[in-house]
Amino acid sequence: MVQILLQNLANAVxxxxxxxxxxxxxxxxxxxxxxxxxxxxxxxxxxLYVVYYGAVIFFLxxxxxVLVSIILTVILAVTIERFAYRPLRTAPxxxxxxxxxxxxxxxxxxxxxxxxGLPKSFPAPxxxxxxxxxxxxxIPNVTIVIPIVAFVCLAGLVYIIEHTKTGMAMRAVSxxxxxxxxxxxxxxxxxxxxxxxxxxLAAIGGVLWGIRYTQIVPLMGVMPGLKCFIAAVIGGIGNxxxxxxxxFLLGFLEIFLVGLMPSLTGYRDAFAFIALILILLVRPQGxxxxxxxxxx
Amino acid sequence: xxxxxxxxxxxxxxxxxxxxVFFARPLLGQFWFGIFTLAGIFVTxxxxxxxxxxxxxxxxxxxxxxxxxGAYTVAICTMSPDAKKQNFFLEPMNPLLAGIQTPFWVAxxxxxxxxxxxxxxxxxxxxxLRDDYLAIATLGFGEIIRVVFSNTxxxxxxxQGLIRIPTETNVWWSWCIAILMIVFMVRLVxxxxxxxxxxxxxxxxxxxxxxxxxxxxxxxxxxxxxxMAGLGGGLxxxxxxxxxxxxxxxxxxxxxxxxxxxxxxxxxxxxxxxAVVITFGMEWLRFLDGSVEAFGYKISGVPxxxxxxxxxxxxxxxLFWREGLMGKNELTPDYVKRRFGxxxxxxxxxxxxxxxxxxxxxxx
Numbered sequence: 001m002v003q004i005l006l007q008n009l010a011n012a013v014x015x016x017x018x019x020x021x022x023x024x025x026x027x028x029x030x031x032x033x034x035x036x037x038x039x040x041x042x043x044x045x046x047x048l049y050v051v052y053y054g055a056v057i058f059f060l061x062x063x064x065x066v067l068v069s070i071i072l073t074v075i076l077a078v079t080i081e082r083f084a085y086r087p088l089r090t091a092p093x094x095x096x097x098x099x100x101x102x103x104x105x106x107x108x109x110x111x112x113x114x115x116x117g118l119p120k121s122f123p124a125p126x127x128x129x130x131x132x133x134x135x136x137x138x139i140p141n142v143t144i145v146i147p148i149v150a151f152v153c154l155a156g157l158v159y160i161i162e163h164t165k166t167g168m169a170m171r172a173v174s175x176x177x178x179x180x181x182x183x184x185x186x187x188x189x190x191x192x193x194x195x196x197x198x199x200x201l202a203a204i205g206g207v208l209w210g211i212r213y214t215q216i217v218p219l220m221g222v223m224p225g226l227k228c229f230i231a232a233v234i235g236g237i238g239n240x241x242x243x244x245x246x247x248f249l250l251g252f253l254e255i256f257l258v259g260l261m262p263s264l265t266g267y268r269d270a271f272a273f274i275a276l277i278l279i280l281l282v283r284p285q286g287x288x289x290x291x292x293x294x295x296x
Numbered sequence: 297x298x299x300x301x302x303x304x305x306x307x308x309x310x311x312x313x314x315x316x317v318f319f320a321r322p323l324l325g326q327f328w329f330g331i332f333t334l335a336g337i338f339v340t341x342x343x344x345x346x347x348x349x350x351x352x353x354x355x356x357x358x359x360x361x362x363x364x365x366g367a368y369t370v371a372i373c374t375m376s377p378d379a380k381k382q383n384f385f386l387e388p389m390n391p392l393l394a395g396i397q398t399p400f401w402v403a404x405x406x407x408x409x410x411x412x413x414x415x416x417x418x419x420x421x422x423x424x425l426r427d428d429y430l431a432i433a434t435l436g437f438g439e440i441i442r443v444v445f446s447n448t449x450x451x452x453x454x455x456q457g458l459i460r461i462p463t464e465t466n467v468w469w470s471w472c473i474a475i476l477m478i479v480f481m482v483r484l485v486x487x488x489x490x491x492x493x494x495x496x497x498x499x500x501x502x503x504x505x506x507x508x509x510x511x512x513x514x515x516x517x518x519x520x521x522x523x524m525a526g527l528g529g530g531l532x533x534x535x536x537x538x539x540x541x542x543x544x545x546x547x548x549x550x551x552x553x554x555x556x557x558x559x560x561x562x563x564x565x566x567x568x569x570x571a572v573v574i575t576f577g578m579e580w581l582r583f584l585d586g587s588v589e590a591f592g593y594k595i596s597g598v599p600x601x602x603x604x605x606x607x608x609x610x611x612x613x614x615l616f617w618r619e620g621l622m623g624k625n626e627l628t629p630d631y632v633k634r635r636f637g638x639x640x641x642x643x644x645x646x647x648x649x650x651x652x653x654x655x656x657x658x659x660x
Contacts, residue, residue, distance in 0.1 A: 035428075036432060084615065087615055088614070088615070093428065097355060098614050101553065102610040102614060105607035105610070106608055112603070113600045266447040267447060269443055270440045270444070273440050280424075
């Protein structure tokens with residue numbers, strides 16, 4: 001019993017870290033331009049395919065393939081922002097949201113066409129598959145690596161946001177878009193940087209996801225994407241520490257509900273949505289979000 | 297009784313539409329005739345979503361979920377006990393449901409009602425939210441409905457879906473209901489209720505100040521629109537003859553969003569035109585999924601290329617042509633005259649003057 005519990009705990013921590021890494025992208029973009037970036041999940045999927053093509057087709061060494069993947073993913077995200085979101089900055093909210101959905105579908109269907117719909121197996125160095133036995137629980141290396149990498153990334157991010165000038169600009173823009181422009185903050189640059197950071201973290205999360213779950217398909221970004229947005233909402237959207245908290249909570253919820261009540265396995269994908277609706281009803285600003293009064 | 301010009305024209309249009317429906321089979325041939333029937337169903341579905349998104353300004357992404365509710369209700373009501381026994385081989389069907397069999401029209405009404413009930417239950421919590429939160433919550437409800445249907449083995453036959461649903465939906469069903477829905481929407485939008493919907497869309501605060509009960513009006517609009525989704529879903533079940541939960545994924549909602557954005561959010565005639573164009577376009581572009589010869593290369597069968605084209609189309613419309621086909625206008629004689637007719641100079645001058653003054657108002 002204790003062993004099952006420990007096993008689930010290890011799984012939950014690693015799934016939660018992955019959710020947290022991806023949720024950051026949602027929460028930062030929403031914080032700054034008030035947009036649910038539906039394409040974020042597909043950006044994540046793209047990162048995985050770049051690693052696959054780099055390592056398997058072009059025979060790049062694995063670390064180099066990952067680096068290339070991060071760079072290309074960032075370029076993709078910045079391009080999306082530049083051409084699909086920026087022209088609509090002053091448009092009604094509905095238009096931007098539809099545009100985001102359009103981008104998401106475009107990437108998914110394009111990926112199906114280019115990469116093919118069949119699952120591919122994700123390349124990973126053997127090191128990650130090595131298994132440690134700790135207290136009678138078998139834990140693959142990857143399950144240990146994921147939280148460490150996630151922790152390093154998140155700590156770096158918090159440093160950037162809270163202790164650098166760029167981070168200050170980001171906080172300012174998310175607080176008040178117009179006023180920060182008056183304070184001579186280059187808003188467009190700040191928004192671009194937000195997309196850069198968000199997508200780089202998504203790429204890192206994607207690679208870790210690929211190592212952990214080994215198979216990649218063009219539609220794999222959809223569900224994690226939605227769930228991570230929900231994680232961001234649970235933690236309080238726009239709040240970076242909230243996104244981390246939300247990611248971990250969601251990871252724990254999913255693993256433990258399924259682990260302790262196997263009869264609910266079929267409903268696994270619905271948990272996140274139920275959690276979302278509950279949190280929106282009880283505490284719409286999220287766990288760590290500040291109460292915002294709508295300005296009329 | 298003296299009828300106004302517009303009423304007469306509307307009646308004439310209905311008669312023409314019915315004549316077209318009557319001659320559709322020889323005109324279009326067997327294959328396109330089927331697509332024509334499907335187009336009628338999409339008109340109903342698009343009008344439902346346009347009522348919610350276009351006229352009330354709520355962003356619902358749960359349409360496919362309510363379609364699933366309608367489709368399953370109709371399927372379960374119309375299937376014969378024999379067909380049910382064949383379907384439910386993994387687990388016997390709930391005995392309460394296994395015995396019932398109703399005529400198609402009763403099933404359609406039931407499907408609409410059940411979808412409306414589901415929408416009402418969803419709306420009570422969800423419509424406390426705004427904008428994108430509402431979008432993600434309705435999307436979530438759509439997903440939950442799908443997940444539930446995949447797991448309730450004894451009611452919906454789970455992931456296996458249902459086959460051998462009586463194919464009762466013919467061109468008359470689909471288009472008569474479509475025309476009925478068009479008339480219903482025109483009447484609804486023109487009524488004082490319809491005007492309060494538009495008021496909410498344009499400015500919630502001002503609408504509330506005018507004495508509109510926001511919450512209740514929004515719920516009513518959401519329930520009516522989703523009920524239309526249920527009706528369309530029911531027709532779809534009767535048209536296809538087989539359904540499964542996976543079918544009603546987000547892609548269906550996406551198609552309908554594409555239709556209403558292309559037609560113009562807040563335009564009934566726009567939705568009707570776009571529904572027909574998109575449904576036919578979808579089928580016509582099927583050649584993309586087959587083999588194509590381009591620039592001397594033979595690109596053989598690229599499944600999914602069709603969806604690339606459609607998502608690119610949606611993006612293009614949102615980015616460069618935000619009003620869509622009709623904007624918020626309707627295809628009335630006045631509109632046609634204004635848009636395409638030769639304008640006398642004076643009228644044109646006043647028209648441009650009035651638009652500039654309107655612009656000035658908006659800027660102020």
